[in-house]
Amino acid sequence: MKKVILAYSGGLDTSCIVRWLREQGYEVICFMADLGQGLGKGEDLEAIEARALAAGALKVYVKDLQNEFVEDFCMPSLKAGAIYEGKYLLATALGRPLIAKYLVEIAHKEKADAIAHGCTGKGNDQVRLEVGAGILDPKLEIIAPVRVWEFRSREEEIEYAKMHNIPIDVTKKKPYSIDRNIWGISIEAGILENLEQEPPEDAYMITKNPITQTSYAKYIEVYFEKGIPKKVDGKAYNLKTLINYLNEIGGLYGVGRSDIVENRLVGIKSREIYEAPAATILHIAHKELEALVLDRELAHFKDIVALKYSELVYNGLWFSPLKEALDSFVNTTQKYVTGTIKLKLFKGSCVAVSRKSKHSLYKKELSTYGKEDKFDQRLAEGFIKIWGMPYKK
Ligand code: ARG
Numbered sequence: 001m002k003k004v005i006l007a008y009s010g011g012l013d014t015s016c017i018v019r020w021l022r023e024q025g026y027e028v029i030c031f032m033a034d035l036g037q038g039l040g041k042g043e044d045l046e047a048i049e050a051r052a053l054a055a056g057a058l059k060v061y062v063k064d065l066q067n068e069f070v071e072d073f074c075m076p077s078l079k080a081g082a083i084y085e086g087k088y089l090l091a092t093a094l095g096r097p098l099i100a101k102y103l104v105e106i107a108h109k110e111k112a113d114a115i116a117h118g119c120t121g122k123g124n125d126q127v128r129l130e131v132g133a134g135i136l137d138p139k140l141e142i143i144a145p146v147r148v149w150e151f152r153s154r155e156e157e158i159e160y161a162k163m164h165n166i167p168i169d170v171t172k173k174k175p176y177s178i179d180r181n182i183w184g185i186s187i188e189a190g191i192l193e194n195l196e197q198e199p200p201e202d203a204y205m206i207t208k209n210p211i212t213q214t215s216y217a218k219y220i221e222v223y224f225e226k227g228i229p230k231k232v233d234g235k236a237y238n239l240k241t242l243i244n245y246l247n248e249i250g251g252l253y254g255v256g257r258s259d260i261v262e263n264r265l266v267g268i269k270s271r272e273i274y275e276a277p278a279a280t281i282l283h284i285a286h287k288e289l290e291a292l293v294l295d296r297e298l299a300h301f302k303d304i305v306a307l308k309y310s311e312l313v314y315n316g317l318w319f320s321p322l323k324e325a326l327d328s329f330v331n332t333t334q335k336y337v338t339g340t341i342k343l344k345l346f347k348g349s350c351v352a353v354s355r356k357s358k359h360s361l362y363k364k365e366l367s368t369y370g371k372e373d374k375f376d377q378r379l380a381e382g383f384i385k386i387w388g389m390p391y392k393k
Contacts, residue, residue: 001016001025001026001027002026002027002113002114003026003027003028003033003110003111003114004021004023004026004027004028004029004111004112004113004114004115004116004143005029005030005103005106005110005114005115006018006021006028006029006030006031006057006109006115006116006117006118006280007033007099007103007116007117007118007129008030008032008052008057008060009118010032010033010048010051010052010116011118012154012157012161012168012285013118013146013157014030014149014172015051015052015055015166015168016029016055016157016160016161016166017116017118017145017146018030018052018055018056018057018166019055019056019114019160019161020145020149021143021145022056022189024045024143025142026114027058028056028057028058028116028166028208028299029057029058029059029060029061029106029110030052030057030059030060030061030113031060031061031063031099031102031103031253032048032060032061032063032096033063033065033068033098033099033102033107033146034062034063034064034065034099035065035066035069035095035099035181035182036066036069036180036181036182036183036240036244037179037180037181038064038180038184039062045062047167049062050167051166051167051168052306054165054166054167055161055164055166056164056367060102061304063102063174065098065102065109065237066182067238067240068098069094069095069098069173069181069182070182070183070239070240070243071239072098073094073095073097073098073318074094074182074183074239074279075227075228075239075333076284076327076330077090077094077313078087078227078229078283078286079227079228079286079310079330079331079333079334079337080278080305080306080309080310080326080327080330081283081286081287081290081302081303081306081309082306082309082310082313083283083306083310084262084310084311084313085260085310087129087258087260087262088258088260088262088272088274088314089181089183089184089273089274089276089279089280089283090183090184090310090313091180091181091183091185091186091274091276091279091316091391092124092125092179092181092184092186093124093128093313093314093316094183094313094318094338095179095181095183096125096132096316097128097132097316097318098320099129099132099134099265100128100129100132100136101116101132101136103117103129103133104133104136104137104140104358107137107140108137112140112212113140113141113254114140114141114142114143114145115120115140115141115142115143116142116143116144116145117129117130117134117142117144118145118379119144119146120146120147120193121144121146121147121264122263122264122266123264124224124264124266124269124314124315124316125318126144126147126181126340127265127266127315128314128318129146129318130142130316131317131319132277132316132318132319135235135319135320136319139289142161145283147315154173157388158170175190175191175202175203176188176189176190176192176203177189177190178205180205182240182243182244182247182278183243183276183278183279184256184274184275184276184279185206185274185276186273186274187199187203187204187205187272187273187274188270188271188272188273188276190203191203192271192272192273193271195213195261195271197361197377199259199273203273204257204273204275204278205275206247206251206275207250207253207254207255207256207257207275207277208251208253208254210254210255210257210347210348210349211254211347211348213253213254213273213346213347213348214251215347217344217345217346218252218345218346219251219344219345219353220232220233220246220249220281220342220343220345221233221234221341221342221343221354222281222282222285222340222341222343223285223340223341224289224337224338224339224340224341225338226286226334226335226337226338227286227334228334229242229282229285229286230242232245232246240311242278243279243282244278245277245278246278246281246282247277247278247282248277248278249282250277250278250281250345250350251270251275251277251347253346253347253348253350254347254348255277255280255281255345255348255349255350256274256275256276256278256279256280256281256350257273257274257348258273258274258276259273259274259277260272260274261277265314265315267318272335273328278311278385280350281343281345281350284343284350284352285316285341285343285352286337286341288341288352288355289339289341289355289356289357290302290333290336290337292339292355292359292360292361292362293336293337293339293357293359293360293361294333294336294361295338295361302330302333305326305329305330307324308322309326309330311325312326336357336359337359338356338357338358338359339356339357339358339359339360340354340355340356340357341356342354342355343353343356
């Protein structure tokens with residue numbers, strides 16, 4: 001019998017997939033990656049594992065990958081300043097190559113022939129998982145049941161689950177499609193498909209409504225070492241704890257929401273809202289620190305790299321040679337990105353109010369308009385003449 005490793009979420013789709021793959025003649029092993037999505041969400045993990053087994057899985061792997069996720073995926077993206085189309089901090093997109101990596105790893109360990117996932121044929125995630133896995137092991141067969149199976153609606157899937165005694169909780173019809181991990185939450189579908197409709201408050205899960213937030217501002221200080229956040233308000237944290245903590249306080253002040261009509265790789269425009277309090281705070285602080293320590297040429301060139309980097313991540317090319325080469329470039333730029341940025345969180349906004357670094361290139365004696373001025377203004381005349389010379393008729 002052929003063996004397949006399925007990326008399992010515990011939901012209706014992937015539970016039906018377990019049974020469906022059995023019917024196609026596969027032995028099914030489920031893999032659940034814990035990326036900080038709050039696995040189970042109130043439901044206990046054992047119940048989810050039991051569901052996979054009831055649906056016909058041979059065994060279930062659950063792996064806590066949160067540390068690897070933040071260290072090897074979120075941090076490189078933060079250092080690169082990667083933000084897709086100016087608004088999306090890529091939480092979902094960064095998670096997929098890591099899931100692909102473990103699907104392949106478990107497939108090797110279990111001597112499986114194939115891997116499978118529950119993504120639809122219209123999204124980016126199928127691309128990220130399949131291209132990622134394909135780079136790591138081109139020989140593995142890939143099965144995407146949702147693209148080919150017979151079910152046309154959620155109701156038909158529920159019918160199928162009932163028929164096969166798969167214990168599914170069908171009482172709560174979810175109004176949105178949600179993907180969550182420690183770096184952020186992606187929310188789409190339902191009423192959000194109407195572009196003229198402001199996202200209702202109930203669509204947001206971890207950020208409070210900025211309007212109804214306290215009229216007091218919250219100040220926080222983030223300390224970075226070589227581009228990596230190490231301390232908040234002087235206290236050292238490991239990355240996972242630091243991000244959870246910033247998600248919490250950022251969320252309280254309504255920081256990190258975005259609402260975007262984005263360009264999917266498959267050519268569709270889609271409306272999605274995101275919540276990423278910690279990632280937002282860290283991207284803003286990191287950029288402010290770079291403004292202090294990178295020279296102009298490097299800073300401007302790095303912005304071009306950031307744009308490309310965000311496209312590679314979004315388009316599923318995490319394991320590509322270009323992404324690897326860009327990482328080398330980005331890491332070189334982070335040598336002096338050490339220092340402290342103080343931020344003010346207030347009714348959904350997050351702005352830097354103070355900056356400090358031992359590598360700062362800011363020289364007060366050059367920029368000042370006071371009497372300590374060391375800038376020889378007479379030199380400007382010649383500089384301007386030569387600078388503008390090529391453009392004079
Ligand atoms: N649009 C985002 C991306 O392509 C998130 C996709 C998953 N979103 C969701 N709500 N299930 O990365």
